[in-house]
Structures are given as structure tokens and as C-alpha cells.
Amino acid sequence: MVRAQQVRVWSPSVSGITEVLHARFTDHAYPMHTHGSWTLLMVDDGIVRYDLDRHEHGAFRQVVTLLPPDVAHNGCPATPHGFRKRVLYLAPEQFGEPLIGPAVDQPTVEDPALRRRIDLLHARLAEPGDEFAAEVHLAFVAERLRAHLTRRTPGAAAVRDPRIAGRLRELLDERFVAGVTLHEAARILHAHPTYLVRAFSAAFGLGPHQYVVSRRVDLARRLLREGVPAGEVAVAAGFYDQPHLSRHFKRILGFNPGQYAARGRRQPGVPGRLTDAFGRP
Template identity: 55%
Template sequence: MPSGRDSERITAWKPRVPGIAEVFHAHFTRHAYPMHVHDTWTLLIVDEGAVRYDLERHEHGTPLGTVSLLPPHVPHNGQAATPEGFRKRVLYLDAAGDGPLGPSFIGAAADSPDLVDPLLRRRIGQLHGALAQPGDELEAEARLAFVGERLRERLRPALAESPERHKPVPDRRVAASLRELLDARVTEGVDLKEASGLVHAHPAHLVRSFGAAYGIAPHQYLMSRRVDRARGLLLGGQAPVEVAEACGFYDQAHLSRCFKRVVGVPPGRYARGGRRDVAVGRG
């Protein structure tokens, strides 16, 4: 078992998802952050251990299950609250432009940065899962839209408590428009920001309406259309690496992951099985 500095590990990357400046995963045992600031929102969940930090001269903490939202330009520090250290996942969200939260939420977040909200935490975990898979950017955008929606609800308690807020509002026009757009761009795809602008609907409303109308998320619909195209090309004799590029997948690994999820077998095995069936049929 590694100890001390040897056990401190980080992974960081900038995803191709508007609104997210950086993804940061870390396991720290001894590192302590000095007072510092970010020009982004810091959305933090802790998977093991706990973190304690000072914000606005008040001490806060992140026991397991807590979501912490630290506003931009507000000084804070941080360190492990237990001898075993902590393992955390952080999203740095743009504070302007594509980000889900504007400056009007800074005061509320500074007053109450730690949120005990199982739904929000689950949505953040799902977002991290999508961000870890290259090619799943449309899914990540949709999940970010729902994370942003939930954060705004928590920072506006009156809105969150309103029973009207939780009633589904299906919008068939919005759903049909998005479906037409996805059908027209199966290979090249479309990001959620552009789709929202073209359909004239908020991203969360767009995704929710599509799911209510068709029983499938937009990213699942698009990937299933791509898998359908890939099946035909594979049975036509094209190599998986060529099929991945022709059908709009990020790479061959992305094709394999999506194909197996839908069809039940990897692309190569599917293609070989198809050729055997043809050979048998010819007698």
C-alpha cells in the first residue's frame, strides 16, 4: 500500500463540453491547499474521506454524500479532514457564457456552499461518468444541463419547493424538431448548445421533452442511429476502424463500446457472424 506523497494522484483534462473548463480527479493524503481563488465555479464531490475548508471566514466540510459548490473569486483553502486523506472529483464550471450558473448565484453559494442532495450528487456522478468516455459529449452536455438545473433550484429555495416546478411539461414540437435535427446530422452530430439555439428551447427542457416524447435520451437516439448505419457497413465488408469514422464515432473504441451496448457483441464479431451466415446461405 503506497503511503505519503506516493499515494497522492491526480487526473485532469479539459473536455469538449461547453460550460466545463476542467475535470479534476484527485487522491490526496497530505496536501493542503493554501488560500486561493478560481475564476470558475468549483463543483466538488468526495468519494472517500472528507475535506475541510474555509470560505468567507467560515469553516465548512464535505462528509460523504455532500456536494460542495464554491463560487468564483471567493478565497478558500482545503485539506483532508481525516488521517486517511480523501478522494475527490471536481468540475470547474465556466462562470460566464456557457456555464450553468451566472453571477447572481454567487452570494447564495457563498452563504451555503455545502449541499446535502442525493439527486444532485447522483447527477454529478453520472456527468463524471459521461465525461470519462470520449465520444459521449452529447450525453455529458445533457447531464450538465440537469446538474445546472438542480443547482439553480437549490440556490433558489422557493422555486425548488414549488409543486409546479416538478410537473413534467412535455413539448412535442420541441421533441420533433430535435429529432429532425438529429436525423439530419447522424454522422456529424450536433452539440446541445447549438441544438438549443436552433430549436429555441432551454437545454434541460429540450432533453426532457425528447425523452418524454420518445422514451429515449437524445444521445441514446443518436448513437442507436449510428450503430444502425455501422451494422450495414460492417456486413458490407468495411473494417471497424473505417466504419467508426464513416458513422461519426470518436474512434474505434467508441464504436465498439456503443455497438456492444446496443447489439450485444463487438463489431468485429458481428461482422464475422454475418459473413458466416452468408456463406451458409449460399450452400
């Protein structure tokens, strides 16, 4: 039995992404149309046949498809059971007008590393609160796509720049609760976003987003030990909400904030001595 049409669409709070679309269609055929944005398409099941600039193309699981803005295209399922797709609509300035021609000539890219990075980006966009991580993934996705469009070899060597890495850590330490976007950090430190991420990761062994989350979890632990309710802790520590706190807290520590709050307070009469989430000192 063929599943009915399914659509989920939303606008994330991530600069450079205007809209996200996850959809399954069985028999819908798009007429010729245009978008004012770049269309970054991944087909997870089935095949989409489409025309772009009077040439026929196909989108399927093994490839990433990038359709340029203001260029007419259509689309329809190439198999009887339809297709399932994920789409990111990217702001025109993500790639710029000079790359429209190369995208028309070669809209599909076969690059497993790029597809994995886009998978990670979609995963971060699916839940609120991880916009910084989504920004990081988007920066690397855009960099890799630009390399394909300009016929350069994707990928870059590790960046060794302890000075810029240290300055980024200072900025993150100052603003880990309020938050800072990757583009803000790049503007403040006068460095390209992907350069910042590579320099930070090389210097400290984890990405800037993981560092911010670690700082927030540490603050949440302190507040929980002091008896602050978990719902208040989430906002005070910089998390989007309590589920966002719980997800990262358990991922890092192996247990949830409720267990920690119940077991992680100071033992009566033993100053400074704590128990862990399982009642152990």
C-alpha cells in the same frame, strides 16, 4: 499503508466545463486562493475542511459542494488518511454573478439525486466520444444547483411537446454522424436545453443522446455488412474511435463489431438473407 498522491486532470470538449480533476491527497493543504470558475466538488473518501468567506465548512461523501468564483478559500484533510475527490471547474456564466452570494452562504447541498447525476456526468467525461451525453447531464446538474441556490424545489414535471420533440428528432436525423451539441440544438430550435431533453424523452421513450447512438450503431451495422473494416466504420458512423464504437455496439446488441462482421454478412447464394453474430439466420 496510505496510498501516494494520485492526480488526473484534463480539459473536456464540453461547453461550460473548463477542467476536470480527479485526485487523492494524503497530507496536502491548500492555502487561501481563488479560481475564476465555479468549483463543483464531490469527496468520495475522507473529509475536506475548508474556510470560505471566513466561515469553516466541511466537504464529505454525503454532500455536493459548490464554491463560487473569485471568493477566497483553502482546504486540508480532516482525517489522517487524507481524501479522494472529483472536481468540475465550470465556466463563470454557468450560474452568473447573482448566485455567488447564495453559494457563499450555503456552499454544500445534500441531494442524492444531484450526486447521482454528477456521477453520470463524470463517467461520460472519463471517455472521449460521449460529449453529447455529458452536455445533457451537465444541463440537468446546473438546473438542479440553480434550484438549490434560489431556494426552489428541485425537479420538474414531464414535458409534453410533440412538436418540439419532432423538430429535434429531425435535426438529429440530419446530423447524427457529424454530431450536434445540445446548446446548438437549443439555439436552432429556440428552446432551453433541459426542455428539449424532457420533451424528446417523453415523446420517444429515450433521451436524444441514446437516439443518436442508436442511429450510429444502425449505420455501423450496415457498413459492416457491406465489408467495411471496423476501424473505418467507427469514423464513418460518427464514433470517436473503434473502442467507442465497440463499447456502444456491444451495450446495445450484446456482441462486438468483430463478431458481427464475421457472422453478419450475406450468405452466399441467398440474396438478402443474413446470419446473426452466432451464425443463426
